[in-house]
Amino acid sequence: MKQRSKFILIFLVLILGGGFIYFKSLKTRHQELIKSKVYYTFGLVDSEWKTKLADNSVTFTSPTFVISNIYKSMEGPKADQYIVIDASKEELLWLTSFKTNAVSSDETRKMSNDFVCHTNFEYRDAEHYNRWNMTERINSQYPRITSISNGVEAFELPDGFGFPVFSNERLFINAQALNHNITDSTFNIKHKIKIGYTNHNEKPLIPLQPKTVFMMFPFDPQNPFKGPTELLPNACIPVETKNHSYQDNSGNALSGHWIIAPGKHSYSYNASGQLQIKDSIRLHQITSHLHPFAQRFKLKNKTTGEIIYDCKSENFSDKIGLKNTPSFSSQKGVWMYRDHVYEMLLEVDNTTDKDQEMMASMAIFYYDVDMDNRIKELKL
Amino acid sequence: MSCKNNASDLPILSYNYINGNKELYKIDDFEFLNQAGDTVTSKTTKGKVHTMNFFFTSCPSICPPMRIKQQGIGETFSEDHDFMQYAISIDYKNDDLNRLKNYAERHKIDSKQINLLRALSEEQLQDIANVLKTNFKPNNEGTDFNHSSFVALIDKDQYIRGFYDILLGSDVALLKEDIKKLLD
Numbered sequence: 001m002k003q004r005s006k007f008i009l010i011f012l013v014l015i016l017g018g019g020f021i022y023f024k025s026l027k028t029r030h031q032e033l034i035k036s037k038v039y040y041t042f043g044l045v046d047s048e049w050k051t052k053l054a055d056n057s058v059t060f061t062s063p064t065f066v067i068s069n070i071y072k073s074m075e076g077p078k079a080d081q082y083i084v085i086d087a088s089k090e091e092l093l094w095l096t097s098f099k100t101n102a103v104s105s106d107e108t109r110k111m112s113n114d115f116v117c118h119t120n121f122e123y124r125d126a127e128h129y130n131r132w133n134m135t136e137r138i139n140s141q142y143p144r145i146t147s148i149s150n151g152v153e154a155f156e157l158p159d160g161f162g163f164p165v166f167s168n169e170r171l172f173i174n175a176q177a178l179n180h181n182i183t184d185s186t187f188n189i190k191h192k193i194k195i196g197y198t199n200h201n202e203k204p205l206i207p208l209q210p211k212t213v214f215m216m217f218p219f220d221p222q223n224p225f226k227g228p229t230e231l232l233p234n235a236c237i238p239v240e241t242k243n244h245s246y247q248d249n250s251g252n253a254l255s256g257h258w259i260i261a262p263g264k265h266s267y268s269y270n271a272s273g274q275l276q277i278k279d280s281i282r283l284h285q286i287t288s289h290l291h292p293f294a295q296r297f298k299l300k301n302k303t304t305g306e307i308i309y310d311c312k313s314e315n316f317s318d319k320i321g322l323k324n325t326p327s328f329s330s331q332k333g334v335w336m337y338r339d340h341v342y343e344m345l346l347e348v349d350n351t352t353d354k355d356q357e358m359m360a361s362m363a364i365f366y367y368d369v370d371m372d373n374r375i376k377e378l379k380l
Numbered sequence: 381m382s383c384k385n386n387a388s389d390l391p392i393l394s395y396n397y398i399n400g401n402k403e404l405y406k407i408d409d410f411e412f413l414n415q416a417g418d419t420v421t422s423k424t425t426k427g428k429v430h431t432m433n434f435f436f437t438s439c440p441s442i443c444p445p446m447r448i449k450q451q452g453i454g455e456t457f458s459e460d461h462d463f464m465q466y467a468i469s470i471d472y473k474n475d476d477l478n479r480l481k482n483y484a485e486r487h488k489i490d491s492k493q494i495n496l497l498r499a500l501s502e503e504q505l506q507d508i509a510n511v512l513k514t515n516f517k518p519n520n521e522g523t524d525f526n527h528s529s530f531v532a533l534i535d536k537d538q539y540i541r542g543f544y545d546i547l548l549g550s551d552v553a554l555l556k557e558d559i560k561k562l563l564d
Contacts, residue, residue, distance in 0.1 A: 082554055087389040124551075126530045126543035130393060130513040138514075139528060168391045170542075172550075379400040 027240075029075040036077050039066055045188060046105065049081045057097075058085045060193045064105045065177040067115060068186040072357055073257070073291055074243070076117055076177035085197070086167040092380050094162025094205040095121075097196035098146055099154035100175070105188035113153050114321050115189050117178035118289065121145040124170055131166060132374050141276075145171075145210050146363040148193075149289040150178055151313060151322025157365060158284050158331040162198060162205040164371065180292060180320035200380060207375065208284055209368035214361035215269040215344050216246055216254040224253075239357050260293065260350045260358045267346040267360070271299070275342055282333035283308065285365040291358050292320045296347040299328075299362060303340035309362070320352070333367065387535070387561045394511065394540035406538035407432070410508050412468065412497035415480040415489075420466070420497055426538060429562040430464045431555075433531035433546070434509070434516055435496075436471035437483040442529045442547065447487060449546045450531075454493030456556055460563055462536070468497045470505060470516045470527055512540070531555070535562050 023031060040047035045064035052059045065077035085093060100119040102111040125143040129135060145163055148154070157163070165171065175191045198205060217236035220226060228235045238245065238255035246254045286309050288297050299309040309328040316323050336342065346360045395404045408422035431453075435443045450465050457463040469475035475483075480496040483489070489496065499505045509515055516527035533542040533555060541562060544555040 080550060082550075084389070090391060124543070124545075126513075126528070126545065127393065130543060133396065133513070135513050135515055138530070166391070168389070170554075377400050378397055378402075 027075075028069060028071065032069070032071070032075065032077050035066065035068075036079075039064070046190070049079070049083075051083070053086060056198060057194055057196045060173060060195075061103075061107065062175045062191040062193070064188045064190055065115075066186065066188055067177060067179050067182070069179070070181075070183060071117070071177060071179045073117055073178065073359065074176065076115075076179060078117075078174065078176035080172065080174045083171050083173055084168055085165070085171075085195070089167055091167045092200035092375075093165055093167050093197040094200060094203075094207075095145065095157075095165060095195055095197050096162045096205070097154065097156040097194075098148055099194040099196075100148040101153065101192045101194075102177075102189050103192050105190055107190060107192070111189050113150065114181065114319070115177050115179060116148070116150055116153070116191060117176040118147050118149040118174075119176075119191065119193050120147050120172075120174040121195070122172040122174070123165065124172060127170060128165070131169065132371065134370070134374070141211060144212050144363070146287060146365075147212070147289050147361075148287075149325075150292070151290060151325035152287055152327065154194075155285075155287050155327045156196070156329070157208060158329050160206055160331060161208050161284055161365070161367075163210065163365070164200075164205075164207050164375065204375070207368040207371040208365035209371065210363060210365050211275070212361055212363050213271045213274040213344070214256050214289075214359065215267060215346060216256040217258055217267070217269070219253055219255050219258075221253040244359070256361075257357060257359050259355045260348050261355055262350045262353050264347070264349045267348075269344045269346075270302075271342045271344045272340075275336070277336055277338045279338060281336050282367040283336055283364060284330055284333045284367065286311075286328035287363045288313070288325050288327070289359065289361045289363065290322060290325055291356070291360075292322050293348050293350045293352075293356055294322070294325075294346065294358065294360060295349050296345075297325075297360055297362075298345040300343045300345060301336070301340055302343045303337075308334050308336075308342075315351075336366070387541075387564065390535075390541040390558055390561060392539045392541065393513075393543065394534075404539065405511065407508075407511055407532075407534050407540065408538045409511075410504070412466075412499055412504070413477060414491070414495040414497055415477065415484045416491060417477050420495060422538065425464070425466070425534070427536050428462050428464050429536055429559055430466060430534050431531045431559075432466045432468065432508070432512055432534060433529075434470045434514065434527045435467045436469050436527075437475050437479055438471065442527075446529055446546050447489070449552055450494055451487075451489065453552065453556060453559075454490060457559060457563075458490075458493060462563055463559060465494045465531075466497055467494060468499065468505070468508060472499045472501070472505060513543070533558055533562070 039045045050061040102115040129137045236258035239257040244256040297311040313325040314323040529547045544551040
């Protein structure tokens with residue numbers, strides 16, 4: 001009997017030891033997925049999303065995120081949720097503003113937005129476009145409405161414009177925590193995510209269509225972390241090859257997350273392919289998603305030389321993080337043309353003595369003429 | 381407020397705008413043959429929660445993972461006789477009943493959970509695609525078809541109550557939740 005207990009004990013120690021070694025071998029984001037699963041399964045922290053509907057806004061509060069480590073982009077605790085604004089009725093609403101705040105887990109104190117990696121707002125394109133009988137748009141692009149990210153706590157669409165959804169339409173939000181600086185304590189936070197809207201019955205707005213365009217650079221999938229070579233002089237070093245990796249039309253590997261060495265660096269990217277301008281479009285809003293150490297992010301009409309958007313992002317001087325990333329917003333709008341070339345330009349300054357990770361995307365909104373015509377035809 | 385309430389929370393999505401006014405319609409006007417050669421019509425589906433989607437047996441890309449997800453859904457609801465999945469072949473010229481039957485046998489598709497359906501004309505296919513609010517088209521060489529990975533969820537009264545990208549794990553989980561709501 002004593003012998004048997006001894007074997008069981010050794011077996012358990014081996015299992016626990018093996019599990020620990022396996023856990024430690026995982027990347028931070030995979031470790032956090034497991035930790036969150038344990039916290040939520042055993043009820044150690046709040047695992048449910050909450051919704052609060054008010055006049056012309058709805059606030060979603062995330063489950064608790066336990067901050068116990070340094071989390072760079074995409075590494076921290078995260079939560080997803082399908083949401084509806086008001087399932088009890090079917091009214092046309094215009095989404096006009098987006099805001100995320102980190103708060104204490106008891107929801108009484110506002111915390112630093114250093115703990116917000118991003119909030120992604122997405123529509124479900126089959127439901128969204130089928131409601132308007134615009135089936136041809138399904139699968140035409142990634143169905144993201146917009147993103148809030150570190151340095152962009154909130155933004156509003158230009159006055160008079162919005163993104164149309166129905167009150168009982170399912171949307172999707174994804175929230176992820178960030179922590180570039182605090183290593184000496186473990187604490188809990190939540191994200192409060194507020195969407196502002198206008199009811200169509202109160203005030204019809206002008207529809208905008210969203211699109212996200214992002215910088216990406218080539219790498220050699222056979223030798224991804226080598227960097228520039230004679231064959232690929234503008235190669236980047238990808239953060240990893242599994243996620244945020246893409247292929248161009250010729251099958252070349254590209255990465256949307258890349259490593260920046262200490263010091264100043266500049267990048268340029270031809271965005272015309274991603275913009276896919278079929279006819280002229282009128283641009284009204286741009287919100288950038290950048291990582292710390294980004295200094296300046298521009299959208300340029302290379303054909304005319306015009307700088308459409310010049311985002312001078314502000315970094316904290318005493319810690320790692322983006323303090324402010326200004327958006328572009330215009331009621332009048334800026335015309336963009338099918339036969340013009342558009343370029344994204346990025347300047348970064350890695351002021352640390354270590355490699356850091358970079359990405360650069362623009363969530364843009366432009367006038368949606370087809371949707372405008374469709375809405376005007378309907379008796380809503 | 382959340383997505384975890386009841387069937388009435390799921391909007392009816394089978395509607396068109398006629399002269400600017402919203403008009404609901406039912407998925408109740410079709411006639412296909414299943415892999416066993418039985419006729420499947422709206423009388424068969426009435427009173428059942430069911431899904432409908434497109435596929436074809438020689439599809440090399442999205443159909444195999446779609447089929448695996450659907451078989452998983454079938455297993456989840458294997459005890460619910462009021463639930464059924466219908467996969468309609470868009471290659472009706474090549475996917476004859478014999479081929480559908482062989483496909484079902486080869487992939488161990490349980491006919492109590494999933495029926496593979498064959499249309500008899502292009503017109504039938506276009507009609508069902510229109511009411512399911514999806515589309516398909518042959519590729520440039522005419523050797524393959526482009527079609528979506530969405531399935532439509534249809535309630536016992538034959539209204540569409542949701543569209544789900546069955547290749548996304550999160551959408552499959554949502555679809556299962558919604559099927560339960562409609563079965564309750």
